[in-house]
Amino acid sequence: MELSRHSSIILSITIVTTFVSFVKSSLPQGLQTLNISSEISTDPNITASFATDFGNLFNCTPGAVFYPSSPNDIATLIRFSYTSSKPLPISQRGRGHSTYGQTLVPDGILIDMSSLGHTNYSRINVTEGPFPYADVGAEQLWIDVLNATLKRDLMPRMLTDYLYLTVGGTLSNAGISGQEFKQGPQISNVYELDVVTGTYI
Ligand SMILES: Cc1cc2nc3c(=O)[nH]c(=O)nc-3n(C[C@H](O)[C@H](O)[C@H](O)COP(=O)(O)OP(=O)(O)OC[C@H]3O[C@@H](n4cnc5c(N)ncnc54)[C@H](O)[C@@H]3O)c2cc1C
Ligand SMILES: *[C@@H]1O[C@H](CO)[C@@H](O)[C@H](O)[C@H]1NC(C)=O
Ligand SMILES: *[C@@H]1O[C@H](CO)[C@@H](O)[C@H](O)[C@H]1NC(C)=O
Ligand SMILES: *[C@@H]1O[C@H](CO)[C@@H](O)[C@H](O)[C@H]1NC(C)=O
Ligand SMILES: *[C@@H]1O[C@H](CO)[C@@H](O)[C@H](O)[C@H]1NC(C)=O
Ligand SMILES: *[C@@H]1O[C@H](CO)[C@@H](O)[C@H](O)[C@H]1NC(C)=O
Numbered sequence: 001m002e003l004s005r006h007s008s009i010i011l012s013i014t015i016v017t018t019f020v021s022f023v024k025s026s027l028p029q030g031l032q033t034l035n036i037s038s039e040i041s042t043d044p045n046i047t048a049s050f051a052t053d054f055g056n057l058f059n060c061t062p063g064a065v066f067y068p069s070s071p072n073d074i075a076t077l078i079r080f081s082y083t084s085s086k087p088l089p090i091s092q093r094g095r096g097h098s099t100y101g102q103t104l105v106p107d108g109i110l111i112d113m114s115s116l117g118h119t120n121y122s123r124i125n126v127t128e129g130p131f132p133y134a135d136v137g138a139e140q141l142w143i144d145v146l147n148a149t150l151k152r153d154l155m156p157r158m159l160t161d162y163l164y165l166t167v168g169g170t171l172s173n174a175g176i177s178g179q180e181f182k183q184g185p186q187i188s189n190v191y192e193l194d195v196v197t198g199t200y201i
Helices: 030-033 045-048 072-083 115-116 142-150 167-169
Strands: 010-016 065-068 088-093 107-114 124-127 134-138 188-195
Touching: 045 065, 065 072, 072 088, 072 107, 072 188, 088 115, 107 115, 124 142, 134 142, 142 167
Parallel strands: 010 134, 010 188, 065 107, 088 107
Antiparallel strands: 124 134
């Protein structure tokens, strides 16, 4: 592949806030009445598969796994939590490649961010011009962002060494690699983040 004319690219991404309460609780009944209830699974076979991460140091099963189909679905969950008398612990997972239990949420709800990428429309939009940038879903893998940008003869200014990590996952820990001495970490190359709160967009 001809790689000689790559210019730099800056990211704009969709990211989700962490809203974690440390209160251990069983899942409230009211969850079943939300319009997102069909996207929430309490199947023990499913929750068990989200009980650990790459580091395999901790094992705590979430009470449920949430497969949102839009950022607004996540807003619905967060809104439900903060209007409850006892807020729900919520965490989110990209590919679970963190090593110290960062995604784990004992008895709470784990959001499987990869389900946002299952929708049909493209979640990686590359814009050319004098200041090229990519607008991507935080659930996307860096390998796919690179693939999409290379088609325009562009590449992200800063990549991690290992590319099968999600955009939201690496930005949560800055995103580092050998190019950092020159470009700064990935998080320093972001124009804009959409933070999902309990407000609909
Ligand atoms: C083989 C391997 C190679 C690695 N190489 C590098 C490297 O070169 N450079 C580097 O910087 N790191 C590297 N890492 C570390 C990696 O960047 C972090 O572990 C990263 O957090 C994992 O990415 P993930 O997408 O699997 O995120 P997860 O582990 O799923 O999540 C990490 C954190 O981000 C949060 N999060 C995930 N998605 C979102 C979202 N959409 N919105 C808000 N928060 C979110 C999670 O709640 C969690 O706190 C490597 C890890 C492994 C296992
Ligand atoms: C739930 O309701 C919100 C607000 O109306 C909407 O944006 C979202 O798409 C709905 N989700 C589902 C799965 O119907
Ligand atoms: C969980 O998996 C086991 C073993 O495959 C199976 O016997 C059981 O029916 C599954 N439970 C549910 C709720 O799907
Ligand atoms: C997704 O793709 C299917 C099959 O092509 C199509 O019927 C459906 O309308 C698409 N949905 C969206 C949201 O684009
Ligand atoms: C990418 O563009 C499509 C079509 O305009 C749009 O529906 C989608 O929301 C965009 N995705 C992102 C992550 O901006
Ligand atoms: C890049 O995208 C093309 C399709 O556009 C696909 O055939 C190829 O496998 C992708 N490469 C990687 C490394 O994902």
